Amino acid sequence: MIELRFILEGGDFDRAGTASSETKKILKQLNIDPRVIKHTVVALYEAEVNIAAHAYRGEVTITVSDHQIVAVLKDEGPGIADIKRAMLEGFSTASPKVREMGFGAGMGLPNMKKNADVLEVESTPGSGTTVKMIFDF
């Protein structure tokens, strides 16, 4: 089993993508199916951008075993008040500033759901959100 850990800062769009890029390199070395890698990396990148756009700080833990990849992204932030609505395409609470940077189109969570085999979102408004994604292979 391989475990990877990354720390993310809220507002740091420049570094969003580091965890997904690093993870991608490792998954290729493990000879995992390119399609699974693609799904994992795309979903992970969306999740990273979410933390950069909404949270204050976050921690990513990736665990790779012989049959699946589990990604847990835990952040300290405002949390999500209505998770059901947040899962709808086009729904976004991103600030105008974030939108100006080309993010916040309301496709983040839907895109994560599309790419992950399992997506679990837990959130406490005012304290933070934990996203867990599982990718089977």
Add this chain to the structure above:
Amino acid sequence: MNIFHHAIQIDEAKCVGCVHCMRVCPTEAIRIREGKAMIIQSRCIDCGQCMRACPAKAFYIKQNDLKMLQDYKYRIALFPAVMIGQFPDKISEEQIYQAMLALGFTHLMEVEQPIKILIDLTKEYLQETQVSKPCISAFCPAVVRLIQIKYPSLVDNIIPLKAPHDLAAHFILQSLMNQGVKKEEIGIFYITPCAAKISAVKSPVGDQPSVVDGIISMSDFYNKVRQLIPREEETETSSQRKHLTREGVLWSTSRGESSRFGNRAIAIDGIHSVVKFLDRLENDEVQGFDFLEMRACDQSCAGGILMTGNRFTTTERLEQRSKNYPSYREKELDKTLDKHKLTQCLLIDEIKPYNAFSLDDDITRAMEKMTKAQRIICFLPGIDCGACGSPNCQALAEDMVQGNAKMSDCIFLQQRWQHEARIGVEKAFLNLEKRWGEGRFNADCNKRGRRNEGF
């Protein structure tokens, strides 16, 4: 595993055992063993960065001899338009053509002459709705190989259409055969600006073999042509360029393709820029583009590893030259040619991914190796000096778990062991000589790689 033909070779007699090539290789395909560079074949994409960086000119390419021309009645020189751009302005197009004919060729064919066919086909392909966007041009063979070995999930984005030299080869073959010439009488020679194109001819991406009979390096060819340049223009050779278009002349320069295709297209040149962009593309960080032109060399083929002229002046001459030719839109395809047949020759059957970076085919074993490599990394200094013969500390750790390197290859680790009296001075020095060659560290004022050599 050796899937591809490789054009780049190392002359061991010339290799002085430094780390220039190893440092610039975009796929970490070079290691230094016993004081000599060696190429990991499955990772080499023939981009030529190593050749450019070598201070000892130890890299060379395999090519055919011009004597081969004698075997054919009809001798065709296929060459990209950048060939013309290398010459100084005072030498005219006519003079260059005449010199090439004087070398023994009967027909001269700039590969971009029938470019209209490729433009139309690519446009048709881009309009299909089910293709993966952004589409990546298959023009540069080094980029195609890079995607195959490093970005396997992007192979479906490559447009399965061959490069202009394939089109030109079939074009001239069909034209001559229509005039009643037998196929075996025709010898097609491709004058290449880079190593990657050689590999593309010797082992094409699809399954069918190439119709090109011989490969000639542009650098050697340039010298030969230069010597034969006539003082004055003697004969009229413009009929040999009757299909040439403005777009064709500029095709292999940067933005040559991207300016023709898609609503939103990007052109990227330079292999390290291409690597960075593909990394982002694979993460879906880049969205909304239809077409990507990617070339391994800075300033595209004008900066090809076998080109003689300065890449910027070459590009400028081509820009000036292009003004003398009509747009492809004003050109009609020669009615005697079978467009359908030519189109068929341009299709690539399948572009397969070959992951050259996995630690093991078996996932469990790969994970064991990775865990081991992660433990080894803790002991390495992270200086990435290359003195171990691997490009960086991470690569050394990976080489170790593959059984291709030892802990003692790290000179800093050895130093620490000596400090802790775990290894003798003599043994440590022998280890160094084993990696870099006996006597490699003796004082020698004529040693290659001394002051003012290299970068």
